[in-house]
Amino acid sequence: MGSPNSGKSTLFNALSGLHAKTGNYPGVTVTRYEGLTQTPAGPVIVEDLPGAYSLDPISPDEQVVDEVLDPDCDRPTSPDAVLATVDATTLRRSLGLIAQVLTIGLPTTVVVTFTDELARRHGRLDLVALERALGVPVRGIAAGDPRAVGELREHLTHARHWPRPVIPPPTDPDEVSGWISSVLASAGYRVPDLDTRSQKIDAVLLHPVWGTIVFFVTMFLFFQVIFTVAAPLQDLVQSFFDWLAGLVQTYVPDSWLTGLLSQGIIGGVGSVLVFLPQIALLFIVISLLEGTGYMSRAAFLMDRVMARAGLEGRAFVALLSSLACAIPGIMATRSLPSAKDRLATMLSAPLMTCSARLPVYVMLISLMVPADVRFGPIGAQGGVMFLLYLGGAIASMGTAWFFSRVTGRRQGQLPFYMEMPPYRLPRLATVFHAVWDACAAFLRKMTTIILGATIVLWLLLNLPTPSAAQLQQAGIDPADSGAVATYTLDHSAAGAIGHAIEPVFEPLGFDWRINIGVISSLSARETFVATMGQVAAASDPENPGTALETMTVDHGPRAGEKLFTPPVVGSLMVFFMFALQCIATMAVMRRETGTWKWPLIAWVYMFGLAWVMSFLTHLVLGAVL
Amino acid sequence: MSEITLTLSRRRVDRPAVIDAGAPSGHTGPGHALRGMQELHEGEQAAIVRVCDGSDAACARRLFDLGFAPGASVVKVRRAPFGGPAVYRIADYEIALRPEQARTILVGTESSEPVQPGAYATRSFAA
Numbered sequence: 001m002g003s004p005n006s007g008k009s010t011l012f013n014a015l016s017g018l019h020a021k022t023g024n025y026p027g028v029t030v031t032r033y034e035g036l037t038q039t040p041a042g043p044v045i046v047e048d049l050p051g052a053y054s055l056d057p058i059s060p061d062e063q064v065v066d067e068v069l070d071p072d073c074d075r076p077t078s079p080d081a082v083l084a085t086v087d088a089t090t091l092r093r094s095l096g097l098i099a100q101v102l103t104i105g106l107p108t109t110v111v112v113t114f115t116d117e118l119a120r121r122h123g124r125l126d127l128v129a130l131e132r133a134l135g136v137p138v139r140g141i142a143a144g145d146p147r148a149v150g151e152l153r154e155h156l157t158h159a160r161h162w163p164r165p166v167i168p169p170p171t172d173p174d175e176v177s178g179w180i181s182s183v184l185a186s187a188g189y190r191v192p193d194l195d196t197r198s199q200k201i202d203a204v205l206l207h208p209v210w211g212t213i214v215f216f217v218t219m220f221l222f223f224q225v226i227f228t229v230a231a232p233l234q235d236l237v238q239s240f241f242d243w244l245a246g247l248v249q250t251y252v253p254d255s256w257l258t259g260l261l262s263q264g265i266i267g268g269v270g271s272v273l274v275f276l277p278q279i280a281l282l283f284i285v286i287s288l289l290e291g292t293g294y295m296s297r298a299a300f301l302m303d304r305v306m307a308r309a310g311l312e313g314r315a316f317v318a319l320l321s322s323l324a325c326a327i328p329g330i331m332a333t334r335s336l337p338s339a340k341d342r343l344a345t346m347l348s349a350p351l352m353t354c355s356a357r358l359p360v361y362v363m364l365i366s367l368m369v370p371a372d373v374r375f376g377p378i379g380a381q382g383g384v385m386f387l388l389y390l391g392g393a394i395a396s397m398g399t400a401w402f403f404s405r406v407t408g409r410r411q412g413q414l415p416f417y418m419e420m421p422p423y424r425l426p427r428l429a430t431v432f433h434a435v436w437d438a439c440a441a442f443l444r445k446m447t448t449i450i451l452g453a454t455i456v457l458w459l460l461l462n463l464p465t466p467s468a469a470q471l472q473q474a475g476i477d478p479a480d481s482g483a484v485a486t487y488t489l490d491h492s493a494a495g496a497i498g499h500a501i502e503p504v505f506e507p508l509g510f511d512w513r514i515n516i517g518v519i520s521s522l523s524a525r526e527t528f529v530a531t532m533g534q535v536a537a538a539s540d541p542e543n544p545g546t547a548l549e550t551m552t553v554d555h556g557p558r559a560g561e562k563l564f565t566p567p568v569v570g571s572l573m574v575f576f577m578f579a580l581q582c583i584a585t586m587a588v589m590r591r592e593t594g595t596w597k598w599p600l601i602a603w604v605y606m607f608g609l610a611w612v613m614s615f616l617t618h619l620v621l622g623a624v625l
Numbered sequence: 626m627s628e629i630t631l632t633l634s635r636r637r638v639d640r641p642a643v644i645d646a647g648a649p650s651g652h653t654g655p656g657h658a659l660r661g662m663q664e665l666h667e668g669e670q671a672a673i674v675r676v677c678d679g680s681d682a683a684c685a686r687r688l689f690d691l692g693f694a695p696g697a698s699v700v701k702v703r704r705a706p707f708g709g710p711a712v713y714r715i716a717d718y719e720i721a722l723r724p725e726q727a728r729t730i731l732v733g734t735e736s737s738e739p740v741q742p743g744a745y746a747t748r749s750f751a752a
Contacts, residue, residue: 054690056633058683070627090718093692103629171629173638177694191717208706300721304709307723313710416726417691420712420719 001065002085003097004051005421007113009033011085011141012048013429014149032064041157047079050334055100059337069104081107081159083152088118088125088140089192089422095180099169102136107162109137109155116142117422123192130187135165143427198293198422205297215301218294219320225285226278226324226355233277241270256465260458268454272446272524275325278355279442280435282324286317287434291426296418303416309397310404312336312416315345319396322352326585328438330592340407346592347602348400350585351578353392356525360576361388363529367548368569384573391577395609453523453583460494461516461531494519508575508614509568509622511553521581528576566625571618578610638689639678658734663711663727665701671732673697680729692716693730 002008016035033048049068050061057063067073069082084101086094091112101108110130118125131138139155141148169179204210245262252258289295295317303313314335322329329349333342353361365381373380466474466488476487489495497519498512505515514532521528532548551563580586586599593599659674673695678685692715693699702719704711710721 054633054687055627055629056636056683056686056690057630058687066627066630070630072627090716093716093718096690096692100629100633103632104627171632171636173636173689173694174640177696202703202712206703206705206712212706296721300705300710300712303721303723304705304707307709313721416710416721416723417687418710418721420721 001049001052001069001082001101002111003053003087003094005419006051006085006087006090006094007141007143008051008085009048009433010143010427010430011083011111011113011149012046013433014146015046015153016048037153037156039153039157044156044159046083046156052097054097055104059335060339060342061334062337069101069106071104071106079106081109081156081162083109083111085111085113088112088114089121089123089195091125091189092180092184092191095183096176098134099176099179100171102134102165103168103171105164105168107136107159107164109139109152109159109162110134111152112138112140114143115140118192121192121195122190124188124190126188130183130189133183133186135163135167137162195422201423202297202420205294206300211297211301215298218289218298222285222320223323226282230278230281233281234274237274237277238270241266241273245270256462259462260455264455264458264462265451267530268458268523268527269446269451271526271530272356272450274526275355276439276442278324279328280439282321282328283435283438284431286321287431288426290434291424291430293421293423296420299418300420309348309400311341311345311400312338313418315341315400318345319349319352319393322349322354322396325354325356325442326350326352326582327442327588330585330588331441333592340404343407343593343598344400344404346589347403347598347605348396350580350582350602350606351392351396351399353389353577354525354582356582357388357392357576359526359529360521361385361573363532363548364569364573364576367564368566368573388573388577391574395578399605450524450584454527457494457520457523457527457531460497461492461520462488463493464491466491489513489516504611507618508571508611509565509618510572511563513551513563514568514572518575518581521576523583525576525581528581567618567621570621571614574617575610575614578606578613580606633686634683636686636689637678637682638676638685638694641675641695659731660733661728662699662701662713662722662730662732663724665699665732667701667703670698670700671734673699673730674733675731677729677731684726685729688726688730691720692718699730699732 012033012035015037017037035046035048036043037046047068049065052062052065054062055066055069057066068079071078082101082104084098086098098110112125112127112130115125125140127138127140137155139148139152141152170176205214245266248262248266249258252261286295289298299313299316301313302316306313306316309315315333318329318332318336320329321332326349329352330346333345333349336342336345362385365384369380369384371379371381375383466484471477471484471487474487476484494516495512498515501515501519502512505518510518517528517531520531548564549562553561553563580603586603589599589602590596660671662671662673665671673693675695676685676688676693697715700714702712702714705721708724710723711727712719712721713727
């Protein structure tokens, strides 16, 4: 355990190698990292606790630290011994936490990190004297020093016999300050020089003018990497799944099984796995920004803006992640100390335009706006896309403001504080771990929720399978796969549902076929595109645009008119902008809040918002165009 | 909640600085020119005199744990544009606080600084 930025996770990674596994604390919603480390006396389980500044907890992360370290609590997660990391360059601050940890009475070793940086900045620390002053073993470790890690591993074998302090440190505020001073004095601690490099960088990056410019350039590059660099990789994933589906169609005998395998499972999973490169890239960029120390600066610069929405600077990072996918965004809210801010950020994160909305927007924009319409240098299609992103961000901030008002009444004000770590080169292993964890979590979600939903949806869309006699009766040639697909859909369970919910969506201009798309998009928004492809019985389900353009309303007062008129497309776009069409997001929200209450509130609230806004859009566009 | 947490949550941090070991405390009551920490100028150094826990005790205890202890010396490094948070150097590291929190920390001018007339400067803060 240790405070944030104390090199705790780097040490954990060095000790556990790649054998870390994650799991959840029962009742608490913080991921735990557990790994095995091989010592001369056999394997030892090491656990990476969330960063904490004090055992007097104010955030869910810190609550976990307190619970795990509680010596009176008898459960399997209780540790036999504690490794407490302290940053050598901020020893004075860290000793307060060490004092608290030593009072617990568990065998403890203090691991002093960044000793190389201390030396570089002309600081001094006598580890042997520090060990004598603290009364517990002290080990020094410089960044990337495998020998020190080996020694520490050996040291772990006799954890039960580590010496303990004769007199535990005081907890009284007055006495603790004195204790810290005396420990620092007896350890011959010389405060390191000011980190002139970080000072100089901060003078630029936190400058009111230059800092703001750098911030916007960073954000622009962020988007470029997430969207432009990811695109070819995503194409690669897509073509792999197309190839796989082709294989199935070629080698599996023609039956409903082919359809389930190629369209249902491979197509459905593929359309979501396409986002894996984007998620990986997002986490590479975020952990690089985090590792260098720029994320704290970005949060510092954005705090004032976020405060307007009732949030704090760190929530900005969570909302930024939500632009790729709300799931990592919601997970990132764990760093927020205040429960009120966490909740408000979680509820507003799904409104940020995630990458799953992209394919839907692309399809709808191409239906509404011709590619060659331009306003000066800006293409109209790109302009509409920008407006959709902007709308999502504004809605997200508005939601955050609303919920932080509503939930904030019952809670006291919690302090906003953020450490400004010195700029450091990020460690590759740490970046790799962060990316690996995120991708693994995404894949786990894929293989459970999304795969299940895809199969159910495919079954709903394709059952009951019409018999040859039924087709003949309807006058459809069984060889015409397009016509058969249309007939199947029309009489499928999903078709029935689409018809049944028509009254709900009728005011928005959606017909029963669009309703099926909306329902199917509940599993993942991007399935809307594929579903509309199936619905339109287009020959190429990936580009259903042309087929959709010619679709007409098949019954009711508007029968015969074009289905995708600008008001309908507009209201669909607005609907997708607001509605919480993502089961996975709801599942994560439920995991993070521990109850179904909040995901349900979020769903109902966003559905209501989406419906009303779509209705208004439909009305306004219908009147204007 | 563990026993240590319970003990820690009962701490009272709102006590004026004991400036010299052995010297009687309580010398830093009202009447001296104490300022909220947010009033410091960029680059100005001061000594912390009180961490007020009147408005929010948990918040005050946290500020104490972050190093804002009476007697400690603090420098305002820089502030964010448009009245946002500011970066302070305390206990040899840098941390950003919003003005609302900085206000609950009262500081007095350190004696190593040139003494301003009327400023709080009764005792030496030399470590």
